[in-house]
Every structure is written in structure tokens, then in C-alpha cells.
Amino acid sequence: MAKMTMIEAVRSAMDIMLEKDPKVIIMGEDVGYFGGVFRCTAGLQEKYGIERVFDTPINESAIVGMGVGMATQGMRPCVEVQFADYMFPAYDQITQEAARIRHRSAGQFSCPMTIRMPTGGGIFGGQTHSQSPEALFTHVAGLKVVQPSSPVDAKGLLIASIEDPDPVIFLEPKRIYNGPFDGHHDAKSVGWATHPLGEVPEGYYKTELGKANVFREGEAVTILAYGTMVYVAEAAVKETGIDAEIIDLRTLLPLDLETIVESVKKTRKCVVIHEGTRTSGFGAELIAEVQEACFYHLETPIVRVTGWDAPYPHAQEWDYFPGPKRVGRALVETVEA
Amino acid sequence: MAKMTMIEAVRSAMDIMLEKDPKVIIMGEDVGYFGGVFRCTAGLQEKYGIERVFDTPINESAIVGMGVGMATQGMRPCVEVQFADYMFPAYDQITQEAARIRHRSAGQFSCPMTIRMPTGGGIFGGQTHSQSPEALFTHVAGLKVVQPSSPVDAKGLLIASIEDPDPVIFLEPKRIYNGPFDGHHDAKSVGWATHPLGEVPEGYYKTELGKANVFREGEAVTILAYGTMVYVAEAAVKETGIDAEIIDLRTLLPLDLETIVESVKKTRKCVVIHEGTRTSGFGAELIAEVQEACFYHLETPIVRVTGWDAPYPHAQEWDYFPGPKRVGRALVETVEA
Amino acid sequence: MPIKINFPTPSARPGETPDFSRYDFPEPGALPVPPLDITAEDTLEYANSLIRVLDDDGNAVGPWADYLGEEGNDDVLLEGLRDMLKMRAIDARMLNAQRQGKTTFYLQCTGEEAIGCAFQRQLNKGDMNFPTYRQQSLLVAGGYPLKDLFGQYYQNENDPLGGRQLPTLHSAKDYGFFTISGNLGTQYVQAVGWAMAAALTGTDNIAAAWIGDGATAASDYHSAMVTAAVYKPPVILNVVNNQWAISSFNGIAGGTAATFANRGVGYGIPSIRVDGNDFLAVLAATKWATERTRNSHGPVVIEWVTYRVAAHSTSDDASAYRPKDEADAWPLGDPVERLKQYLIQRGKWSEDRHKQGEAEIMDEVIAVQKESEALGTFINPQYLSPSAIFEGVYEEMPEHLKRQRQEMGA
Amino acid sequence: MPIKINFPTPSARPGETPDFSRYDFPEPGALPVPPLDITAEDTLEYANSLIRVLDDDGNAVGPWADYLGEEGNDDVLLEGLRDMLKMRAIDARMLNAQRQGKTTFYLQCTGEEAIGCAFQRQLNKGDMNFPTYRQQSLLVAGGYPLKDLFGQYYQNENDPLGGRQLPTLHSAKDYGFFTISGNLGTQYVQAVGWAMAAALTGTDNIAAAWIGDGATAASDYHSAMVTAAVYKPPVILNVVNNQWAISSFNGIAGGTAATFANRGVGYGIPSIRVDGNDFLAVLAATKWATERTRNSHGPVVIEWVTYRVAAHSTSDDASAYRPKDEADAWPLGDPVERLKQYLIQRGKWSEDRHKQGEAEIMDEVIAVQKESEALGTFINPQYLSPSAIFEGVYEEMPEHLKRQRQEMGA
Numbered sequence A, B: 001m002a003k004m005t006m007i008e009a010v011r012s013a014m015d016i017m018l019e020k021d022p023k024v025i026i027m028g029e030d031v032g033y034f035g036g037v038f039r040c041t042a043g044l045q046e047k048y049g050i051e052r053v054f055d056t057p058i059n060e061s062a063i064v065g066m067g068v069g070m071a072t073q074g075m076r077p078c079v080e081v082q083f084a085d086y087m088f089p090a091y092d093q094i095t096q097e098a099a100r101i102r103h104r105s106a107g108q109f110s111c112p113m114t115i116r117m118p119t120g121g122g123i124f125g126g127q128t129h130s131q132s133p134e135a136l137f138t139h140v141a142g143l144k145v146v147q148p149s150s151p152v153d154a155k156g157l158l159i160a161s162i163e164d165p166d167p168v169i170f171l172e173p174k175r176i177y178n179g180p181f182d183g184h185h186d187a188k189s190v191g192w193a194t195h196p197l198g199e200v201p202e203g204y205y206k207t208e209l210g211k212a213n214v215f216r217e218g219e220a221v222t223i224l225a226y227g228t229m230v231y232v233a234e235a236a237v238k239e240t241g242i243d244a245e246i247i248d249l250r251t252l253l254p255l256d257l258e259t260i261v262e263s264v265k266k267t268r269k270c271v272v273i274h275e276g277t278r279t280s281g282f283g284a285e286l287i288a289e290v291q292e293a294c295f296y297h298l299e300t301p302i303v304r305v306t307g308w309d310a311p312y313p314h315a316q317e318w319d320y321f322p323g324p325k326r327v328g329r330a331l332v333e334t335v336e337a
Numbered sequence C, D: 001m002p003i004k005i006n007f008p009t010p011s012a013r014p015g016e017t018p019d020f021s022r023y024d025f026p027e028p029g030a031l032p033v034p035p036l037d038i039t040a041e042d043t044l045e046y047a048n049s050l051i052r053v054l055d056d057d058g059n060a061v062g063p064w065a066d067y068l069g070e071e072g073n074d075d076v077l078l079e080g081l082r083d084m085l086k087m088r089a090i091d092a093r094m095l096n097a098q099r100q101g102k103t104t105f106y107l108q109c110t111g112e113e114a115i116g117c118a119f120q121r122q123l124n125k126g127d128m129n130f131p132t133y134r135q136q137s138l139l140v141a142g143g144y145p146l147k148d149l150f151g152q153y154y155q156n157e158n159d160p161l162g163g164r165q166l167p168t169l170h171s172a173k174d175y176g177f178f179t180i181s182g183n184l185g186t187q188y189v190q191a192v193g194w195a196m197a198a199a200l201t202g203t204d205n206i207a208a209a210w211i212g213d214g215a216t217a218a219s220d221y222h223s224a225m226v227t228a229a230v231y232k233p234p235v236i237l238n239v240v241n242n243q244w245a246i247s248s249f250n251g252i253a254g255g256t257a258a259t260f261a262n263r264g265v266g267y268g269i270p271s272i273r274v275d276g277n278d279f280l281a282v283l284a285a286t287k288w289a290t291e292r293t294r295n296s297h298g299p300v301v302i303e304w305v306t307y308r309v310a311a312h313s314t315s316d317d318a319s320a321y322r323p324k325d326e327a328d329a330w331p332l333g334d335p336v337e338r339l340k341q342y343l344i345q346r347g348k349w350s351e352d353r354h355k356q357g358e359a360e361i362m363d364e365v366i367a368v369q370k371e372s373e374a375l376g377t378f379i380n381p382q383y384l385s386p387s388a389i390f391e392g393v394y395e396e397m398p399e400h401l402k403r404q405r406q407e408m409g410a
């Protein structure tokens, strides 16, 4: 066991996979000599050589498109999109190509590629360094969509993603790269070093894709969350004193509906939270499934606490971010309804 | 009044707007001399000249990107993406540029552009001529998303879209370009000429964006649909004899929640149908809103009948298409639940 | 003063006289064979000229003919002619079959047969084409079973893709034919990645990317060009300039501003321009290009100049936007006729043998077609498992797809 | 035999000696001034050479100096020098302010001041720049109020964008400065569309598109190049080749395979390459380019060769990936020093007046900065209405946004 930040955990996963499987390569903008703008690949080029870890031109479609070519040839590219906000030029390659190669070729070709991208706001990045586009991936059959909330999960899930036979979108909540963040931007931040989920095994291990984690057990209401919002949920629970069950989805697609339904049938109430814009966000999908599966158990409407339907603002970041106050209010309203 | 197909109605709208406003231009692949692969712009280049109606290179990002430039300069481009399946290369320009220009420039610039694209399947087009990507637009703040279900609506909505001060995604359900389609692919097709909704005023008129249409009044259950699926719903109603209220959304964003909620509060049951893939489809958003607004009125879970979570297949098109049988089954189950 | 801009228009529209005077092609044999490690800059003359071997009298002339040598011997060329005839027979039969409603869609490659048929001959086992929908000649010349081809056209039990794809969007890994995307351009850059992987994993395989003149405008053309210029992988970047992209002439893709090969030079990639209707020129240029890439000299762009004789597809009516007789006016002639003339001239072929050969090949094609039709066509569709929809979305089917499959009742 | 591919690396990394020997720039004055209607082909020599005016001794030499004539008179150049000094003062102050936590983010343009400051002088009212985040010199030279600039840096009530955007992503329609996107490349093609519209609506305005060497790899660079080649609108397609894209040298964008101007020629667009650290060369080349485009001769590509002296941004540490002293080794020197030397040489300026001018300009900048800081900085943020989040998403606020605004309690 070692203390790791989420950056170190992600790096450790790539390090282990580069070591273990010669078919793994890492590429992306600034990931080579420099080691990535978030330092996730620092030292890897030096250790494995420029043929295994290298810089790419600033063209996300090329990054993913080359990745598709490599993956169909038999390699296992793990590519980085510098910010999730910059995945849009690659959206065609991701959704129409990577996601479909296996199906449309009836299995002749497959695309075992991992596409890492830092996601979410809370770092004063403005509208082009803050977006949470997960719902744009969950609508796409053929993709898997993963978002860890801690170093220990990040490493295990990234190894599982790289080894997965199908394309995986791996969303890294950048606000908690260095430590959990409860949504109180004015509070002192604490690093992963002091958090139990910053304890990470040094060697190889996998955290199975498609399995949610009951982050906190509770009876009063089920909170569905992922990434940074898990800690916001935790803070809201602490502050309201409501005994909520917090489910950290970890994998959004395929979704672990079983764990969710079991919880909601128990608590009979559900609050869904995410940072992305509300309309057609992933919360909508969660609500659609939960209300269908748990309709006769539900005592109150399922509510969403989300980013507003507007571009992520710079100065008003904390008015935009769905913090523990807003989540707490939703919890109280739901529990008292 | 004249008899028009949806193609003629759409063409008439563009014709009128080209005539009325010199700032309107039409561009897209093959839309010029040839008049578009679906003939929607036939004759317009001849009538208005190549400077108003012209062909573009095969680059959807360029089509939308040039459109953004023109719109911010003060023109009103109405551009065509040949199939909705080919909007993906333009997704960056649509979502990160067109949709945001007004907001990020605090109103200095705006982007009054209409992006037309044929959508949906049912024409044996395979996975790259059949997709329904509306949910990928409804997640984007700053866009309006429109889908007509008849010639008369198509013309009025397209004129309203071209005159709208903000970017509008105008999705044309290609399966019903020439006539309504009830989902029975083996039945004889009928043209708009024999349908009352094929009666279209010849001159200028607008159908307000953001207003749903109660397509059929009923008491037993509310069906939420748009485009082709409105007629599938109608067929399912006919075949099951269930007295459903069919709401044709017409505009998906902004959504006419008022009309929907009023209906569901009355019928106390709701079925949502669309052709796009299920997970994170627009149905999810509809369910999320309806269950929240109507929770205490709902007697049964809201169910979705949708395209499956797979690429649109070619040979198995009719196993994929959510036809009247599947919709009917959902209606029966809901009403009998 | 108001500023003028430009809207390119083709030289002739329906009712007008076809006009290709914008082209000034050199005489066959005019260009030398450059060294394999030529720089991009030095290919500029090749990029703005045209490599040709067959002259108007059916002689093979010039340095490229010599360079081809035994690889262009009569046996090879006779086989090549047969491949082209087979391709043309399939085109004819499938146009008919589509008109009869037996398939939903077909795309002819008439007039462009030499390109794929000659190119494929120069590839090795393990090389990979990233074709467009108009490169079925690569399959035909590569020995892909006609049974599989027709199976997909008719979407019956012989369809290797189980009905998932349009009839013309093939996938044949074992024949070095990548799964075709309907989205233009995307595969150009995939070919670059594949070629990089081929090199990185220590093979000596190369990739061949294919794109049409119209689709060079697509973004991923650029993705491919930049990455090929940077990493210099073993990839041949083919541009099939057949003058038209559905109804748009190649000026709408920038083709009147510069040649497509010239654009390659701009990126710093050695680029040549070749008469695509000249089987020997295609064979020779491909020999050069494959040798170059296989010997670690990096990528190469080839612009194949040709003409799309048929309509864009069975959904298209070309007479609505170009003169009906434009194909006849095409200055580079017909690839089948030109190769035939050469072989006759050499005493290896005759008009009679040609007729006979055509008939034999047509019979062969018809025989397979009939067999395939017996298994089902779109008029008489045979059950293809609906649950194939759910298979292969992922390697392992997740729960939600199992639930949907169940809901479907399949 | 396994095939080799290429991974470009810069000539020097930290700890190594800076090395620009890959550049072989011609002497100042070497190139003639081409006619305004020159063809793309004929610009090839300009695309692979460098237009320079100022020589090492501070003299203005050659045909481009003559061509510039009175437009490069001493008054103009003194103003230009002041603009550059103002820009540099702002850069220095804002780097400091960011280090003090007063703003979240800043991007310096140190070393590249001549490009924007000289370019802007040649534009007319109504022309439109589509800048990147490193072209704030266009604003400074264009007379944009410093108050607005600092308002956005500090995101206080003076911010014209109401806090919505990052401090450096300006928008100033009245100053011909388009709203900057954080997504690279997208605006290059928007400039083409804007220029088309300017022509189609009968104005004589032109557009200027801006992109960095790194971002030329982005897809919309190609979208712009193809459409500019096709429609020939009045747009100047600027490439600011400052050697670096964050940590990647320009070889990762294809810059070692060919010059960026050469790539323009490939598309069939006349293209020139200019010393971006030479204020007079920038002024002269821009005069030529604006005249060309305004006179309906179509688009032009200009590659400005320069060097990014500062780190990429305040979030970046350049010493982690390039030699610390690389800027000093840059063969084209510093634009401020070079213009200063010229003016001193002409007897219009002196070291003392320079020091004094610098101090005056710094005082002016500091005065505005202080005033702005009083209205709030990130250390001392003043209330900016949260409901601005919902304003301007659409012209008219739809119901669901009104509900959300209410839910927010704003």
C-alpha cells in the first residue's frame, strides 16, 4: 500500500500496464516529455521510451482516430484528451467509429482503446475547462463510461479499462485529482494523503467495470452520484444529518442498476446529482430507470441537483457548481415530503 | 392552401425566407444546382442565384463554422447537413461555438442560424443514414431543437426557426417526407396529398417554437412523441383501441412542459416513444420532468418505447424500429397496470 | 468597393457540351521514376503532372514501363483484365438487381476498376486497405469470395456481417480490407494509426488509405495528413479523384485551386499524380509506393485521376447535374478498353477472346448471384436473426442489452 | 524487416544548448514584393523563405521597405513602439497579479508583440479579427480601453463579459475583435464565413483569422483552408509560428516536414512567410495582404515566424521542457529591441527616451490597473450577479431557465 493522489494512481495504472503489456501505448497532447498538463504521465516516456509514450498534434480526432487504427491492428492504446471540453472534435471518431467497429464488422475487428479525459469544474477554468459531457457518451451504444471518485478506484478502474476488450471513456474528475472536495470552496482543502481512499496498492489490481459502490449506507434516501459529487453528497449528509445512502456509480455505462434498485427499494426516496447541465444530463437516465423499476416503492418524486442549463461560467463558478447547500436542500425536501 | 409533401413544405419555407430577407442564404452539400439529395432545395439556386444558394465542400464542421461566421456578421444562414448521421464532425462547432456565442460575448455577437438535417430511419439506410441524435442536442444549452411531424408544421416551424435569433437544430423525419408512416412497413404507403396535414398555406406564416401540439385528445394515457413516431402512436391507438392522448412535442428544446403536465395530470399515465437509442435518449429527460411534476398524479411507471441500444441495423430494420406493435404493447401494459 | 468572392461551377451542366479543357495532361512516358527516398519538395513536378504508361496506340512507354518490368508481364495483365471484367460484370448485375428491388442499394465503380484491381496486386498478405464504398475492386482482385460479396448485397445468410451493414459497406479482415464506415474521411487517419501500430509491433506491413476527391474536404483528411507528416508511418494515402462527389464537381473540394497531390506536397509528404485509367501506370506507381513505404521512407500521397462513369449510387440520377455524355469525353478513356488494346497490340488478346472472356466471367458471376438469390433477397427476404442487433455491441453482452433483447422477444 | 517510423524531438531540452540551426533565414531585403494577384504557385519561394526588412544594424532594407513607404514613417513607428511597450507592461503586470492571486489565469504574448501591434494598424473600421488567446496586442494597438481589459482580468463590474469568460478570452465587437473560443481552431473557419458574408452583403470589410503553429493541426484549420481555397473570400489566414504549443515544439504539428506557409501553397492559396519580430516587415506584409484581399484577389496565408518567450500561460512552467535560455538564442531577436534600434539609428529615439517612455507607459498601465483592482480582484471578489449565468443563453429566457434561476434563488 502507498499513499497516492488520483494523479499518481492514474499514472501507476498506466505504468503497470505499459510494463505488463507491450501492446499498450500512451499518446496525447503534451503527454510525452512533459508528462501531461496534469502530470498524469510524468516520467513514463523516460521509463518506456518515445515509441510507447509520445506527444500528438493538437487534433483530438487524430488522437482517437489513430487510436482506432492501432486498436484494430491489435494494440491497446490508452490516449489522453487534455480536457473533456476538447473531446468534441473527436466525437465522430468516438461515437461513429470506435464504438461501432466490433458490431459493424461482425467481430472481425475490435477496438480496445481507453480514452482518458479530465472532467468537471471547480478549478476556475471557465466554460472550456469545466464541462461534464458524460451524458454525451452514455447515449452511445458500444462505449463504456467510467468515472472514479478516489485514487484507489481510479487505479483499479483504469487498469480494468485498459484491459477491457471494448472502448472505454475514462473521465477523471480533475477537481479531486489532489484531494476530495466537498463543494465548500472556501474551506481548507485536504489531500488524498490523509484520506483512506488515498491508500492504493502498489501493484496490479482491477476494479470491475459495471459495479457501483455503496459509498455510505443509509436508510432515509438514496443519493446517486459519481466523481466529485460523491464528496458533495457526503458533505450534504453530514450537514443535514439525514441518513442517506450514497451510491457511487463508478461505471455509468453499463449501469449497475441492481445495486441502485436495491437501495431505492429500501429507502423509497432518491436524489440524483451531477455537475453537468441538467436537461438530458445523465441524471435523466437514472431517473427514467429508477422510476420504472421502483415506481411502486417510491414515496416522493426523484429530484435532480445539477449544473444549470448554461455554459459553465468563470466568475460565478460557485453559483453554478451544485454544492452541498443545494444538495442538502434537495435532501431535506425529499425526506420531509 | 396547397397540397405539399414535407419536402415541398420545407422548400416553400426556404423560398419564402430567401424572398423576404436578403440576409438569408442556403448552403450545404449538393443543395445548389442539384437541389439536395432529398430535393428540399430544388429550384432555389436557379431562382435566387448561386450567391444565395450554393454547394459546400464535404465538411460539416466547415458548413456550420462558416454559418457561425456569417450569422455573427449579420446574415441568417440556413444550412443543411445531408443526414443527421453526418452532423458529428460539426458537433464541436454546433455545441461549443454556435450555441455559446451570445452568452460568452455577453450579447455582442449572436448566431441566428438554422441547421436542417434529415433524421431517423425506416428507409433501409443502415447505421449511417438512420440515426436520431436529438438527445445530443437537447443536452446543449443555447440550442433550440425542433422536429416537425407534418408538412404544415414543417413549413411554419422552419420559417420560425430561420427568423429565430438563436441557433436552431431542425430535424426533418425523412421517413415521412413523402407521407405519414404508421410503422407498418408492409402496408401500402400513402402520400401527404391525401392527408389533411398536407394542406399547407402557400404564403408566409409561423408556427411558434416551444409549443407542443395535442395531436389527439384522449383520457386513458398520455403518449409523448415527435416526428414519425406521432403516426406510430396513432396506429397503436387505433389498433389497441386505447383512448390515448397523443402529444406531438414539435419543439424538444425548449420543451412545452405545461402542455405535457396538464395532459399527464389528466390521464395519470404516460408512455414516451422515440426512435433514437434508449439509454440517455430524449425519453429519459421527458420521464425525469414528468415524474417530478406529476408524481402524485401518476398511477403507473412511465415507460419508454425506443430504438434499441445498438447501431441501427440494415437487414433487421423492422426489428429495430419501435413500431405500433411495441408501442401498443406498452399502452396495454400501462393502461392495464 | 464591394469585394467579390468565387463560386466554382463545373465546365458543363446537362444540355451543355462536356468540357475537360481545364486539364492539360502530359504525354505518356514523360515523367521519370523518382528515387524511393525522394523529398516532398522534389515531388512537386509529379504532383502537378501525371504519370502515364499506356499511349493512345496501346503501347507501354517511358521509364515507368521499364520500372514495372516483369511485374507487368502479359500473364499479370491478362489476370488484371479479367479482374476488371469481373468487377464490371458485378456492377452491371447489381445495378439491375437493385432496379428489381432485390437489394436496397448499390454503388458502381465503373470507370475506376484499374485503380483497385492493379493496386491490390502489389499488396502483401497482412497489409491493410482502409477503403471507401467505391473500392470493391480491391476485394474482387484480392480473391474475396463472390459468395460473400453477394451474401452482403442480398443480406442473406451468406452475409458475413449478418445484415448489420449497408450492402456495399464490406469488411474483410482476412483480405486486408478494413470495415468501411459510411462517414466520409474517418478512416483516412485510422489508416495512419494502423500503419504506426504495424511498425511499432515490428511487422513489415503497410496500410493503404482511400478517399474520394470530395471527401478530401472532410476534417479527418487533415488529421491523417498531419499525423502522416509527423510520424512518417508506412501508409499510402490514396485520393481517388473521379471528378465528382455526388452532384458536386471537384472544384467544390478545392480541386480547381490546386491538384490534390499538390496539397500533399504542401504538408511535406512526397506526392505523385497518376493516370487512374491506365492499368500499367497504376501497377507501376503502386510498386513504387509500396516499395517506398515498406522500406521505411515514410508515407506517400497518390492522386489517381479518373472519372466516375456511373451515377453516384443507385439512389442518384447523374443526368440531373452533368451532361449525359460526359464520360465519353473523358480524356483518359476507359481502363478496360485501354488494357484490352494493349494486350491485343501485343498479340495476347483479341476482340473475340475479349467477348468470350466477358461472357465467361459474366456466367461465373451470374452463377454465384443465382445461388445467392436462392438464399434470399430483399424481394424475398429470409429470416436473419433480429438478435444479431444486440450481438457484438460489446464483446460480452451487458445486462441492459440482455433485458432489451428479452423485451424484443428475440 | 520491421519498418521504422519517426517521433520528432526538439533540438534541445532543459540542460542542453539551444539550437536553431534547423532554420536558415535569408538576409533582410532578399525578397521582392509580389503583385497583388500573384498565384499560389508563384508564392512558393515566399512560403519557404522569409520576408524581412530590418537588418542586424537596424536599417530598413529592400523592396518591402520601399513598398511600405510613408506607412512606415517615424511617427507610425514611434506609436508602434509605444503599443508594444504598453503590451509588454500589461504582460508584466498581469503575470505578477496572477502570482499574487488577483486573477485566476493569464497568458503572455511576450516576444510576439510586433505581430498584433503592426497588423492592427492596417485594418479598417469594420474589419474583423478572429484571434486566439495570444493576440491581445490587437486590442492594445486598436485602442481598446485598458479599463475593459483589466475589468475582465479581474472579473469585476468593469468586465464587459460579466464574468462569463476566462480573463484572457476577450470579445470586443466594436474593436473588430471576435469573441475568442477556448477550443482551438474553430474560429479559423468562422473567419472564412464572416469574410464571405462581408462580401455577400456588399461591404469592403475583410476578416483576419489567427491560429498558432500547434493549432494548425486542428481539424478546423483544414475546414478553413478548403473553404478559403474554394470561395476565395477576403480573409487573411494568419499562422503565428512561435515554435511551441505548450510543451510540444512545432515539429509535432508537422512544422519540420514543411513550413506552414508551404502548406498554404499546397491548398492553392497564395502564402508568404514573414519575420514576425520585425515590426516593419509585419507592417509591410500586412499592407500587401490587406490590399490584396480588399481588392478581391482572394485569401492569403501569412506564416509569422516568431518565438514564444514566456511560458504557455501562468499555469505552465516552460523550464520543464525547454532550455531556460532558448529565447535568447532565437535568431530573429526581440521585436521591441529591433524597432528601438531602428528608431535610435534614425535619430528619432534614444536609450534615455526609451527608458522614460517605458516608465510613462508603465505608470499609465499601473494607474488603470489600480483603479480596476479597487473594484475587486480574485483576492477581494466583488459580487457579480449570479443570474448573469442565465442571461444571454438565449435572446429571450425560456421557461426552464426561469425556473432554474428561481431555484438558484438569484
Ligand SMILES: Cc1ncc(C[n+]2csc(CCOP(=O)(O)OP(=O)(O)O)c2C)c(N)n1
Pocket (backbone or CB within 6 Å): B029, B058, B060, B082, B086, B089, C132, C134, C182, C183, C184, C211, C212, C213, C214, C215, C216, C218, C242, C244, C245, C246, C308, C312
Ligand atoms: C461525413 C459525411 N458527410 C456526407 C456524406 C454523404 N456522402 C456520401 S458519398 C458523398 C460524396 C463523396 O464524394 P467523393 O469523396 O468524391 O467519392 P466518390 O463518391 O466520388 O467515390 C457524400 C457527400 C457522408 N457519407 N459522410
Ligand SMILES: Cc1ncc(C[n+]2csc(CCOP(=O)(O)OP(=O)(O)O)c2C)c(N)n1
Pocket (backbone or CB within 6 Å): A029, A058, A060, A082, A086, A089, D132, D134, D182, D183, D184, D211, D212, D213, D214, D215, D216, D218, D242, D244, D245, D246, D308, D312
Ligand atoms: C481543441 C483543443 N485542444 C486542446 C486545447 C488545449 N490547449 C490550449 S493552448 C494549446 C497549445 C496551442 O499552441 P499554439 O497553437 O502553438 O498556440 P500558442 O499557445 O503557441 O500561441 C493547447 C494544446 C484546446 N484549447 N483546444
Ligand SMILES: [Mg+2]
Pocket (backbone or CB within 6 Å): C212, C213, C214, C240, C241, C242, C243, C244, C245, C246, C308
Ligand atoms: Mg469523387
Ligand SMILES: [Mg+2]
Pocket (backbone or CB within 6 Å): D212, D213, D214, D240, D241, D242, D243, D244, D245, D246, D308
Ligand atoms: Mg505556438
